[in-house]
Amino acid sequence: MSKRYGDFQAVRDLSFEVEKGTICGFLGPNGAGKTSTIRMILGLQPATAGRITILGADDGRKVRDRIGFLPEERGLYKKMTPVDAIAFFGALKGLPTGEGRRRAREMLDAQGLGASKRKKMKELSKGMSQKVQLIASVVHRPEFVILDEPFSGLDPVNQQGLEAMIRGLAADGATVLFSTHVMQHAERLCDKVVLLARGNKAFEGTVAEARATTPRFLELEGAIAPDQAAGLPGVSGVEVVSEADGVRVLKAGLVSGGRGQDALKAAFLNGLDVRRFELREPSLHDAFIGLTGDNPDQDQSVKAAEAAR
Numbered sequence: 001m002s003k004r005y006g007d008f009q010a011v012r013d014l015s016f017e018v019e020k021g022t023i024c025g026f027l028g029p030n031g032a033g034k035t036s037t038i039r040m041i042l043g044l045q046p047a048t049a050g051r052i053t054i055l056g057a058d059d060g061r062k063v064r065d066r067i068g069f070l071p072e073e074r075g076l077y078k079k080m081t082p083v084d085a086i087a088f089f090g091a092l093k094g095l096p097t098g099e100g101r102r103r104a105r106e107m108l109d110a111q112g113l114g115a116s117k118r119k120k121m122k123e124l125s126k127g128m129s130q131k132v133q134l135i136a137s138v139v140h141r142p143e144f145v146i147l148d149e150p151f152s153g154l155d156p157v158n159q160q161g162l163e164a165m166i167r168g169l170a171a172d173g174a175t176v177l178f179s180t181h182v183m184q185h186a187e188r189l190c191d192k193v194v195l196l197a198r199g200n201k202a203f204e205g206t207v208a209e210a211r212a213t214t215p216r217f218l219e220l221e222g223a224i225a226p227d228q229a230a231g232l233p234g235v236s237g238v239e240v241v242s243e244a245d246g247v248r249v250l251k252a253g254l255v256s257g258g259r260g261q262d263a264l265k266a267a268f269l270n271g272l273d274v275r276r277f278e279l280r281e282p283s284l285h286d287a288f289i290g291l292t293g294d295n296p297d298q299d300q301s302v303k304a305a306e307a308a309r
């Protein structure tokens with residue numbers, strides 16, 4: 001599918017599949033087109049071109065009661081208790097209120113939020129209310145769960161809690177699609193990732209397959225010049241990561257089949273001042289940069305606005 005807003009092409013010829021019962025990460029910087037795509041999947045906004053199939057339907061609205069959605073813009077009624085808020089969202093999906101309240105209590109207990117059951121939403125911390133909102137979006141036990149940037153604004157402990165919740169949903173048989181610009185979450189959670197940059201799909205496959213697209217590299221630290229590192233066997237492309245008082249941290253790419261120990265041996269024989277030497281496997285973050293040339297931490301809507309000016 002594709003999406004245009006006036007002259008601006010937000011999503012271009014995007015195509016991907018999410019297999020039943022898997023966790024799929026939809027990854028890209030802010031402004032890459034993730035929310036636009038999710039809104040098209042849900043039938044909340046029309047595609048400019050293309051089509052989707054979700055749970056056998058050609059429009060997300062036709063199967064809305066079988067889908068759970070956590071939007072990027074969050075907010076639950078501040079004066080409600082978590083139990084009431086969760087049951088309310090369940091009722092919107094056809095779940096009887098009594099059953100919604102029963103499930104809400106059970107799920108809040110399971111998430112360690114039992115003590116907050118009688119508080120008002122406005123009294124909860126951001127991490128707690130985000131967990132409540134996730135529970136509210138899945139209390140009707142949807143087959144397909146779509147989460148837009150579920151980790152944003154959470155501290156590492158709450159992020160871990162949320163990761164565990166997402167794993168639990170998949171373990172219970174749900175299919176999960178979540179968007180994020182933080183690659184580490186996807187690295188830990190996903191069966192599959194779809195990488196999006198400036199509205200274009202850059203990659204679809206497993207995390208291991210994504211990593212394999214990017215060469216391994218060496219990290220060298222010491223009083224070494226980039227061209228000295230570039231002369232080591234198996235090394236291709238050297239960039240300076242940092243430099244202070246003549247000591248540099250260098251990132252040196254390894255050619256396919258290049259061996260770290262050959263480079264280390266040569267560095268030793270050449271008398272290079274190497275104080276730290278590490279062979280690094282590329283992370284998903286490295287793979288994203290390698291595949292797209294973009295940094296996932298950089299907001300692309302800003303770039304898009306600049307380009308339009």
Ligand SMILES: Nc1ncnc2c1ncn2[C@@H]1O[C@H](COP(=O)(O)OP(=O)(O)OP(=O)(O)O)[C@@H](O)[C@H]1O
Nearest residue numbers: 005010029030031032033034035036037300301304
């Ligand atoms: N209704 C709209 N009208 C015009 N431009 C829009 C509209 N919605 C999104 N855009 C633009 O389309 C691009 C993609 O936005 P989108 O929200 O889909 O990206 P995203 O990857 O979800 O990022 P974020 O996480 O920041 O929402 C951005 O440049 C954004 O400014």
